Amino acid sequence: MISKTDVNVDTALKFFGNMTASISHEVKNVLAIINENAGLLGDLCVMAEKGHPIDPARIKTASQKIIKQVQRGDTIIKNLNKFAHSIDEPDCDVNINEILFLILGLSERTAVMRGVKLEIDEKAEPVVVTTNPFLLETLVWFFLDYAMCAAGKEKTVCFNAEKKQDKAVIVFSKLKGLPGLQPDNFPGEREKALLATLSAEATIDVAEEKINIFIGFHKGI
Amino acid sequence: MKILLVDDEKELVSTLAERLSLRNIEADWVTTGEAAIKNTETKIYDIAVLDVKMPKIGGIELKKKLEEKNPGLKYIFITGHGSEDDFKAASSEKGAEYYLVKPVNIDDLIIKMKEICFKKEQA
Incomplete structure (x- = not known):
């Protein structure tokens, strides 16, 4: 017979697994956007080094997108941290x-x-x-x-x-x-x-x- | 080489398209599967780069829908899984040869695109 405790352990693990999988996918998206915008800044630097004029608005937009994603990532990690610490005290x-x-x-x-x-x-x-x-x-x-x-x-x-x-x-x-x-x-x-x-x-x-x-x-x- | 990028993260696809255009690769971007289907009705693409997890129509389902009307179109999947092996293990998709894990290295993406185009020319 499956006990209540067994069901709860299985259920908690399912919850934990689902939650962390979803969060890790979201963090990957945040990193991907930061990666592309940091890459774009690098591309623009290479163009500038080659003497191509660079529109400052493109740099500003890319850096704003990076800041926005850092804030998004920070919120995700704060929530994850709060979630992780919820097991600190049983009651x-x-x-x-x-x-x-x-x-x-x-x-x-x-x-x-x-x-x-x-x-x-x-x-x-x-x-x-x-x-x-x-x-x-x-x-x-x-x-x-x-x-x-x-x-x-x-x-x-x-x-x-x-x-x-x-x-x-x-x-x-x-x-x-x-x-x-x-x-x-x-x-x-x-x-x-x-x-x-x-x-x-x-x-x-x-x-x-x-x-x-x-x-x-x-x-x- | 004409590319269609599909990902529900607008800031990701728009920037990736911009970076590809700086490398003289023509890339359109959309954020939904429905928009991707609509785009392929009026434009011909060589490769569709598809995010695996998207609302409503995910990348794997979208590939099946696009294949019906675009027999020449080839696919690269972009996944938020931990590694390419994790994705292969989790996915039942057998027709997709090319996978990349987020965050994507643009040089790796272009290598895969060129590989696909080379294979298409050889066929």
Whole structure:
């Protein structure tokens, strides 16, 4: 019999593998753009050495593109670093909206590849729970993955966290394609194991085109 | 030699096209598979340089679509995989002979382009 822990280890590894593969592809794109623009600056220098007049605007554009990509790379690495450090403590106080914002940053490339627009309220009030941050990130990522499948023709997924009485709730909304999917198959075994570990519950509201994840403010409550 | 560059990273393809033109290689660029298909309806290219991972139509699927109407067109894949071997292992594509890993060395790209054109002339 496969235990809950085995499912969680397998699930966490799948999440980690998918995330790092996606990030490494994005970093490769950043490096490729820097490489071409640095190469172009080199080409222009060679032309100048040969006496060809060089338009300063071409140099300015290339250097601006390099700066822009360095900033893009910096954001990617900051998110990756934050993600890596989420395994530092098994349980701590976590602002769910910060986690959602991190997952948004880490999933942006995946969303673009799937043609889905992710929306989040950047000014949302902090919703703090005591939990395992890495497993919460894993849970959010798997639900976001499903939500992207359920985005329908609108191709938009909105997600945020809010306080609701004695629980925190993560809401994935605007899921226009949810009625066409088979909610019976979701949450699957791995999502159920994660929900149980985090003492959380999920509900799928087909009529409202929403998925809700309820989490106690303190683990086990 | 006329080249079509296809990559969803606009700043990558536009700059690569500019660098190729400085080397007297005519290169058009587009950022989607759909635009690539449209371009090949009105222009004839020798080589299409395709990014493997793009939204909607990836490079491997795009090659299959382009092959139907452009029998003479040859392909070079550009991949964000860690190495060419990683890409070969991950890809089921058998018809593509030429792969380059990002960031691409422009001299390596031109060598591959010339190799393809030489083979085309010999055939």
